[in-house]
Amino acid sequence: MSRRVTLLGLVLTGASLLVLVGVGLSSAVVYYRTPTELLAAHDTGATRLYGLVVPGSVRTDPTTHRLDFRVTDGTDTVAVESTALPTALFRDGVGVVLEGRLGTGGVFVADNILIKHSEVYEALKPGQTIPPGVLPSPLSVAP
Amino acid sequence: MIRQSPVTDAAFVFAGYLVVVGGVALYAVTLRRRVAKAAARARAIRAYAAGPDDAEPAVTERRAP
Amino acid sequence: MMVRQTIASRSGRLVAAGVALVVASGLVLVPADASQGDVQRLMYVHVPAAWVGYLAFFVVFACSAGYLWRRDPRLDRLAAASAEVGVMFTGLAIASGSIWGKATWGQWWDWDPRLTTTAVMLLAYIAYLLLRQTVSEQRRRGRVAAAFGLIAFLNVPLVHFSVLWWRGLHQAPTVLRPGDPTIDHVLLAQLLASVAAFSLAYAWLVWQRTRLEGLLDTAVTRD
The missing domain is CATH 2.40.50.140 (Nucleic acid-binding proteins)
Structure with a gap:
């Protein structure tokens, strides 16, 4: 890789980093x-x-x-x-x-x-199934 | 009828595992090749430095293999 | 030389076997999560990949500090190796997290604090690797990279605490939290085994990558 290309990459990465921080701070604080x-x-x-x-x-x-x-x-x-x-x-x-x-x-x-699921995880016991969603499952609905 | 994503859990899990394990494996294989190549070059340079023959050195400048 | 090659190959195969083992048990052996079902199995590759990223960048930080103090070129090589391996694992953590996010949240990506800070951290270490490429003189490269390696690490605690300091979509830590981990013992054992196997893979890759860095430096100085 030539030095100029690498420098350009560095500048672009730096610039996108700043944009990301800007976008992140403006939308993520609240x-x-x-x-x-x-x-x-x-x-x-x-x-x-x-x-x-x-x-x-x-x-x-x-x-x-x-x-x-x-x-x-x-x-x-x-x-x-x-x-x-x-x-x-x-x-x-x-x-x-x-x-x-x-x-x-x-x-x-x-x-x-x-x-937004929780950070709590519990093993599924034998014979137990996960609670059904309130919407019909795609597998049980005909197209 | 309101429908959710038709992609099954198994497909998501398979894709995720494939990406991570495949990614690490690919990096490892490439790395081994890079090491082998660099080792061969280092050997060639040492041979040149030690040998009396006036052949051109294999490498004069650092390059990422 | 040949002996070292053999040790590298054998230990590499051992590490690969370890990773294969935890992957197999994560896929089929451990029970699924009672709430998410099988999708939660993605945790056993996503979390270790993210953890190894933190570990790798901490090693970059420690080696950078050590290099500025001692000026030992081996520390500089270790930092370079760890940064590259860390970038790879962080990239894989983002990719697998994206898949897990699509399946559970309903979206591949979101400008949530955890995801945003992780993207910034990844870019910072890509910049670190690019910076190393721009300086050809070894000692100068070592100094510049070490200074950058110290500063870039500021990102890492930001990523970890982002889920606690700010509201977001990503859930809070399950294991690295005050109090007991909020996960069943069986699932926790699987998670810790995965983290251990991935950490070993990290160690092996960094060992090989450091060797490569040494070979490249030797090729220049011996000439």
């Missing part, structure tokens, strides 16, 4: 807000909302592909509507990070549903 914080802020801009899926709150609409549920931080609860498809870990009580904005009527419209 990565998400809790329902309490979101409701207190009355902010309707694009944001991330983190909460636990309220057990029994998930409703799916097969025709509109719409998903309705509620998330809570234990103090406040926010109703959510979305057409995004979460992974199979989407269950009652699971932590979710929602990307979207607070719409009119206090319903959070989520463009994206990410599962």
